[in-house]
Amino acid sequence: MNYERIWAILRFILTTLFLFIIWLLFTATTETFTLIFGLFASLLTAGLTYHIFLPKHQASLNFILPNPFYLIVFLALMVINLYKSSFQVAKAVFTGNTNPRIVHFRTRLKSDIARTILSNSITFTPGTLTLDLNDDHLVVHWLLCSTIHNKAAGEKIKSNIEKSLKRTLK
Amino acid sequence: MMIKEVVALIFFIIGSAFGIVGMIGLFRFKDPYSRLHAGSLCGTTTVFSYLIALLILSPSIAITSRIVILIIFFLISAPTGSSIVSKFIWESEEAEDQRRSMQKEDKSL
Numbered sequence: 001m002n003y004e005r006i007w008a009i010l011r012f013i014l015t016t017l018f019l020f021i022i023w024l025l026f027t028a029t030t031e032t033f034t035l036i037f038g039l040f041a042s043l044l045t046a047g048l049t050y051h052i053f054l055p056k057h058q059a060s061l062n063f064i065l066p067n068p069f070y071l072i073v074f075l076a077l078m079v080i081n082l083y084k085s086s087f088q089v090a091k092a093v094f095t096g097n098t099n100p101r102i103v104h105f106r107t108r109l110k111s112d113i114a115r116t117i118l119s120n121s122i123t124f125t126p127g128t129l130t131l132d133l134n135d136d137h138l139v140v141h142w143l144l145c146s147t148i149h150n151k152a153a154g155e156k157i158k159s160n161i162e163k164s165l166k167r168t169l170k
Numbered sequence: 171m172m173i174k175e176v177v178a179l180i181f182f183i184i185g186s187a188f189g190i191v192g193m194i195g196l197f198r199f200k201d202p203y204s205r206l207h208a209g210s211l212c213g214t215t216t217v218f219s220y221l222i223a224l225l226i227l228s229p230s231i232a233i234t235s236r237i238v239i240l241i242i243f244f245l246i247s248a249p250t251g252s253s254i255v256s257k258f259i260w261e262s263e264e265a266e267d268q269r270r271s272m273q274k275e276d277k278s279l
Contacts (some may be wrong), residue, residue, distance in 0.1 A: 093191050
């Protein structure tokens with residue numbers, strides 16, 4: 001068996017497991033009929049969509065499976081960032097002191113999923129908005145801009161999120 | 171039991187306050203990007219606070235797991251929506267700039 005075949009089977013199994021866990025969480029029962037039906041449904045869906053769910057060029061398991069401990073740290077950091085920047089934007093709404101500007105910067109993350117998560121978490125916090133993501137190049141609209149220098153702005157926006165995400169996914 | 175309800179009430183109040191502030195910002199800001207920021211204050215912080223309050227109040231594990239799934243899907247879907255809107259604004263502005271520069275070139279000819 002060549003490597004592509006093994007990688008395809010591994011992706012198929014991962015997709016099936018993911019779908020079956022979600023089925024278990026949604027139904028929250030352990031009846032035999034429900035379990036068997038969910039298993040067959042997730043096998044069918046995984047067989048049809050595993051090449052879309054996990055693309056072929058995601059070359060290693062590190063790119064897909066997150067480190068569970070650092071994932072929790074990352075989520076906690078996201079919640080703290082969310083409330084902090086919410087307060088800043090709420091203050092800006094009342095005072096009217098905004099300095100909107102579009103900044104460009106690059107990211108060090110390698111996998112597609114990690115880059116998507118980074119741009120999604122930049123959009124998730126109020127005050128920063130991802131306009132475009134091309135390979136490793138991000139275009140971000142920043143409401144409360146403090147520096148004109150692109151690299152410094154990038155460090156200020158993504159600094160701790162990217163560091164934590166790099167430990168979670170490669 | 172009481173402490174749970176008080177914490178949930180605090181989260182509900184925080185969420186509602188941010189919702190009102192975001193609504194005010196939606197009318198106070200002038201350009202579309204800043205309005206999207208105010209909108210994300212409404213759409214993200216408010217809904218997230220409400221979901222956390224519901225998570226604290228949930229009576230059984232079955233309902234807790236469902237709310238956790240809701241939070242995960244919300245974390246994926248909420249930024250995607252505002253990102254698509256902002257991307258279309260950006261691309262339309264860029265297209266307009268290109269059209270304007272082409273018109274200028276035509277006039278110079």
